[in-house]
Amino acid sequence: MSDDETAPAATTPADPAQEAPARADRAAAAAAADRYAELTRYIVERIVSVPEAVTVRVIPRGRSTVIEVEVGDADKGKLIGKSGRNIDAVRAVVRAAGLRAHQRVQVELAGHR
Helix, strand or coil: CCCCCCCCCCCCCCCHHHHHHHHHHHHHHHHHHHHHHHHHHHHHHHHCCCHHHCEEEEEEECCEEEEEEECCHHHHHHHHCHHHHHHHHHHHHHHHHHHHCCCEEEEEECCCC
């Protein structure tokens, strides 16, 4: 083989011993995200007038997780609160729950911000 030619990169199969912890970490992160979504749903349903209209989605974004909340049009103002106090309080509680597990969690109101 001449100096100009390069040897093909050797590909080694992934070590199963390393894949198992990574898979477990992803599963644990998904379970934690579901717990944050349920916490968010619990709080929001107690604020709004029509709890059946509350929809919560989990959106993984790199190193953080976004919890997107959608409520009925009549309840948006109630959830946001005066000067955004209610939604800020929801965000603070869910963010604090995430920080206990060393995770970044953000709460967003669908169609807002």
